Every structure is written in structure tokens, then in C-alpha cells.
Amino acid sequence: MGRPIISVRGLGKRYQLGATPGHDTLRDHLAHALAALQRRWRRRNGEGAAPEPAGPREIWALREVSFDVMPGEVVGVIGRNGAGKSTLLKILSRITDPTEGEVRLRGRTASLLEVGTGFHPELTGRENIFLNGAILGMTQAEIRARFDEIVAFADIGPFLDTPVKRYSSGMYTRLAFAVAAHLQPEILVVDEVLAVGDAAFQKKCLNKMQDIGRTGRTILFVSHNLSAITRLCQRAIWLHQGRVMRDGPAAEVASAYLNSGIGTGAERTWPDGAAPGNTVVRLVRVRVRREDGTTCEAVDIREPVGIETEYEVLTPDKVLVPNYHFYNEEGVCVFISHDVDPAWRHRPKPCGRYRSTAWVPGNFLAEGRLTVNVAISTYRPFEVHVHERDAVAFTVVDNLSGETARGDYAGKLPGVVRPLLRWQTEVLES
Template sequence: MSEPAISIRNLSKRYRLGTIGRQTLIDETKYWWHKLRGRDPRQAFEKIGYSATERRRVEAEQAGSHEFWALRDVSFDVQPGEVIGIIGRNGAGKSTLLKVLSRITEPTAGEVELRGRIGSLLEVGTGFHPELTGRENVFMNGTILGMKEREVARKLDEIVAFAEIEKFIDTPVKRYSSGMYVRLAFAVAAHLEPEILIVDEVLAVGDAEFQSKCLGRMADVSKEGRTILFVSHNMAAIQSLCSRAVLLQGGQCAMVGSVQETTEAYLRTHLPKAAHLPIGERTDRGGDGQVRFTAYRILNERNLEIGAAQSGETITIELDFEKKTSGDAPCSLYMQVANEKRQRMFLCFSRISHPGVLRMGHRGTVRLTIPHLPLLPGRYFVHLSCKVGKALADELIDGVEFDVVEGDFFGTGKLRGRGGESGILVAHHWEVVGGE
């Protein structure tokens, strides 16, 4: 086996919090003045957190600690030619890891060995100057990313063709549309020939067609035996590109494994927090109390509990219930799924959609399965109620809540891109008939 392309050993990164807010000499004086009078100097500063404010950082500051570990003892290897995904929630340390790997900032402890030329793509269009033409910016950008001037010259035609901006290459980029801008920027980075490519969520920009072109380009790059480190919130993109994935949680490496296992573990991190009152203990409920829902779980196809579902996957909502009487009266269940603004998305009503009659015993579990979940990414809330006979037995507004993340609903491998609102996806197909 060859040597790993990237080997990370006990990588840690600490941010000091005591220095927060002291960016000027005046702040510094204020800080010492407070200290001198025996007060907590941090009270003098309303602004907590750095430019990229993360909740964890602010929480650590408020808890009174003076430092914050964005990364702690992270270790893993990446083999040459491997495409590895880095996943984790916001503030888990993904960006910090990329910053350290692409040498933008230095680690506090630990070591990284990289074999091969590194190209990092943390944001497209870095260093673009609006006054300069597309051509001049390609040279500028290429050399910033580590290419030699003549390498850029050799690749110029290819880059321009990929970006589809042949006509405008000598126009200042300030006159470009944002789409053209992004296309050109990605084209430069995609044609850089590093042995190790570090990519942050750049794929989230641009239209779907361009996205799939980018994904295709990345797949090509990996086929050429280059190593790619890919960070994304987009599980579908991770699943289609990567063979392995690393799950970061609170700055630590929670898991390294196959994409399937890791993404499942990641979706589980979306589970509602313990702070939520269990639904069985909620008092803000309707109905006569004949039935009481006590707990719920969201499961995926493989019956594993998840907190976030992917668009297009099969999910099951399980509801545990207790019933006071075990009579034979037919029951009906009603679940209305709404988005964050509480606009109704769809309704599952057993009286219409269930062929037979539902009967509920003393205690048990109701399972509602939705194949091919038709929801766009976002947070959703379920208004649930249950009738026994004609009497409302239990009703909970926002009884169930869950997140939906990007998924390949249409089975085309193309993704929707960032910035949509919650909403419904509908299966459909296109064709063109007639014509010359």
C-alpha cells in the first residue's frame, strides 16, 4: 500500500477568547482599565465572538472559559486517489479543518503531512478584481491558486470553454452576470492540476446544470488519481462523489467510515435535543385524553432513527401511544405537515388513505410511512390528532418536528442548489414531441 496522500495526526486548533473585542488601542486601554478596577473586563465588550460567529464559541465565552477548541485531536488518513467527504453540523470544525489543511492558519498542536501539490477551493473567485478583464483575472486567480503563469496560458482555452464565456473574456468582470462570474471562477480552480484538491461547498452556487458539470469535473479529477477532500452539507453530493467520509462533531472526529454509515450517523446528530419536552408530558394538548401520544421517532428505510431525512427517501414516523379504553371503536389519525411558517404542505388522513379500519389497543405504536419524501430541505412540523369514534381523543400542534436535507429526489443525480424555501417536490417527467 502506498503512503497516504494526507495524514492528519492529533490535529488541534485553539482560539483564545480573552482577546475578543480588543482590536484597537482604545479597546486595549478600556480592557486594562476594567481589569485594574477588578472587574471582569469582558463586560466592557458587547461584541462577543469573531467575525465568523459560531454558537459554540460564544457559548464557551459566556460560560467563562478563555479558550475554545475548534478542533481537538483529529486524526485520519486519506489514500491517494480517494474522494473523502467531511461532514458535520455548523460549528463542528469543518471550516477550521479546511483552513488548517490549506495552510490559511496554523494549528495549535498536531501535524499534517500532505504528499503532492495542494489546491484549495474554499470560495470561488478569490482575488477577482472587478476592473480587470476575464482573461487577466484568470491569470491572477490561477497564480494565486499556485499555478505558474505559463501553465495558465496553456490551459486558458480549456478554462474559457468550460466556463462558456468565450465572447466576454476581454470584458472587465465587473460587467459579468453573477452566473458568469461563478462559472469562470470554478473553471479556473477545476483546471488547476493539484494532486490534492480541497473543496468547500462551492457546488452550492450556480444553476443545477452547472452544478452537475462541476460534480462531473470533480469525478473526472478523482478518476485521474487525485485526492479530493470535499466538505458539504449536501448529503446527496457527498454520497454520489465520495467513497468514505469523516464525521466531525464538536471539533472531534466522531467517525471515519463508509459514506453510508457516516451520513446515517450524521443525520442522527439532528435528533431533537433532550431539552425538548417529551410529547407525552406536554399539557398544551386538545382532545378528551382518551388517547395520549407519548413519544415519536423518525426512522429511515433501514429502521434506523434519524433526526433529518433526505428528500426522496422513505421515512417512517413512529408514534407511541397509550389508550385508556381498549374498546373496538374505529380510530382515525390525522397528521398535517407544515413548514416553519406553518404553511400546510400536505396531509395524511387515515380515514381516506387507509383502506380498512384502524383499531388501537391499550398501548402500542402507530407507524406512518411516507415513501419518496416529497419535501424540500427545511424544518417541518407535524400537527397530529387522533379520533376515537367521533370524539377527538388527542391533539398536538407541532407534535413532531424534523429536518429535511438535500437529497436526490428525482433520481437524476442533479441537485437543486442552495437558497430555496421549504416546499413540495412533485415527481414528473418531460418530453418534447413533434417539431422538425
């Protein structure tokens, strides 16, 4: 197995909130100033001793975090806002010290953290490239050998000799990524690069990171983009309130995270009296399910996914047709499907409770989040009894292992569907 290239043991980071005048954000400043004003005002109005705020508030941004990363592993770090992801990367990059525990890195580390770290604002793009290379322990000749590649990737040609403080945030990020990716670090630490930059650049970054991963270098990658995580990383660590909730194969961890209720939406039930519907029919429950019967928020792109609706028929003798409308993140209606079960075609439903499920085949939907509107209609005459918008939602996730319609291409694929087509190539002449 060899030795881990990153070892983290019992790592903890405690922040003091409101203890020192060191306020991080404008909001902190304002809140502090306002509290001081209020105290002064109370004092002046003889309201006795002004209540001081109850001691400095502490929070543990990270607590008891331990894991090892082996050379060549590409590890995704996921978790909701404030989970401690950036704090972990800042400690690994030595930008901040841990309060407890220890980190051991056995390789040259390059980090790409939020805009503002890593580059010197007064220096030009060119100077920053050399500075970063030197920090990584590279010689001038080694840096020079990579220089053109970096400039080409960052696409900042005309601004090479401009101080980076005059760069737009997009240019800044492009250069920062190019430097971190091309200076051949043994460990690359990347915090949510994909949040900035346009779609084309995001694609370039993802492909570059995949190339780097293939050359056997180690990557730690924070992202809220679960598709990017499952695509790039074999392994993921899910942080929740500063602790490791789960650490394992990326697709499993991403799915556990989505199913934890943090992304909610895979199941809806309505209490009596609050259910969508009318005197003819009412919804009881809608959920997104797998073939094995489990409710799921994250669906493997290759697996079929079922939308299951339970409903109560209150007025007999109507031909009721449940139908589902699937929308993607851009609000595009991907398709609509009606209940075409031959057993119920043209056949009125007696009063009672029913369950209708539609199966969307695997290797059909594109990755991303889909929301489903659930409706129940009668067609002769046309009448809509129920139309529940955004009844449920789920995320289609992709990965590179096994048979997928993306082949070996790791970037984002446009398109509202992603069918797996049958391909054939014949040699006509050789």
C-alpha cells in the same frame, strides 16, 4: 494500497481570542471597544481598579486530528458551525499554520475557500487565471490550453478584463470554482461552494466535481448539504468541536451525524399534562423509524420509512383516525395519509394506549428534509382532536451506488417525489 496523497497527523490549531488587536469581525471590534469604554468609565467613577478581562481566551479550533487520504478518494467533511472544517481546509491550503501536528501533501493542491482567498482583487479575471495556474506550477501553454474552458464555465465573458474586486460575489465564486476545477490540480480542496451561487451553478459545480473525482483526482469537500456529500463522496469525516467524531463511508457518517441529535427531530415524547390533545385522545410519542425498529433521522432514499405514533384514548367509542401530513423544505404538502388499517375501519377504540404506524415505501420520496404534522380526527361528525405541526422531521439521503431513480446523474433533481419507475427501451430498427 500505495501511499496516501494527504497525511494529517495530530493536527491542532489554537486561536487566541481577544489577545491581540487583530480583530476578525466587526462584532469583535465593537465588543473590544465597548469593554475598554466600560473599564474607563468605572475608573473615572472611582470604582477602584478596573477588572481586566481574564487573560486572553484560547480556543482549539482543531485538536488531535489525524487521517490519511489515498489518491483518487473523494472525501466529504461535515460538522456543525464552528466545528473546525474551514480551519482544516485552510491549514491544508497553507493559508494558516497549525499550532501542532503536521500535514503532508503529495500533489499539486488547488483550493476554493471562502470568497476573498486565492484571487488578487486588483488583478483582472484573466490575470488571476494565469496567476493561479502559475501558483499550481503550470506552464503558460498549459494554462492557455484550458483558458477558454474556464471562461466558458465561469460565464464571465464580458468581465474578463475587469479587476475581480468589481465582481459580484456570484461572479467571483463562479470564476474561482472554474479555475480550481479546470487547472487540473491533483488535490482539490473545496469549502462550501454550494452556499453561494444559484441553483443552476450549484448543479454545474456538483457535476464538475463528480467528473473530477472520476478522473482519479483527490477531493476534500466541506458542505452542510448532506445530500451533496452522500452523492459525491465515498467517505466522510465528521468534525465536532475540532475533533474527528467519525470517519468512514459517507452514508454511514452522515446518518450518524444526523442521528446524534445535532439535527434532532426524529423523535418526540410528551410528559403527562403537556401532551397535545383533548379529553378524547392525547399523543404520547411520535417517531421516525426504520423497518428494524431503530429511530432514524436520515433515511436512505431506497428504504421504507415508518411514522409511528403512540396515543392514549381517554374517551371510548369514537372512531379515531390518525393521519399524517408530509411537507418538504419548500413548505409544499407532498401528501397526506390516513389510517386505513381495515381492522379499525369504522371501529370505535376502547380507552387505552395505541400505536399506529404508516409506512412510506422506499424509492418514493425525493431527497431533502421532510416534516410531518400528526393529527387524530373523527369523521362522523368531523372533529380534530389533535393536530401537532412539525411533530417530527427526517432527511431523505441519496447516493449513487446501487439501484436509484437518479441513474448516474449526480446533480440536484427537482421534484417533490422521486419514484423508481420501470423503464423499457426497445430497438425498433438498427
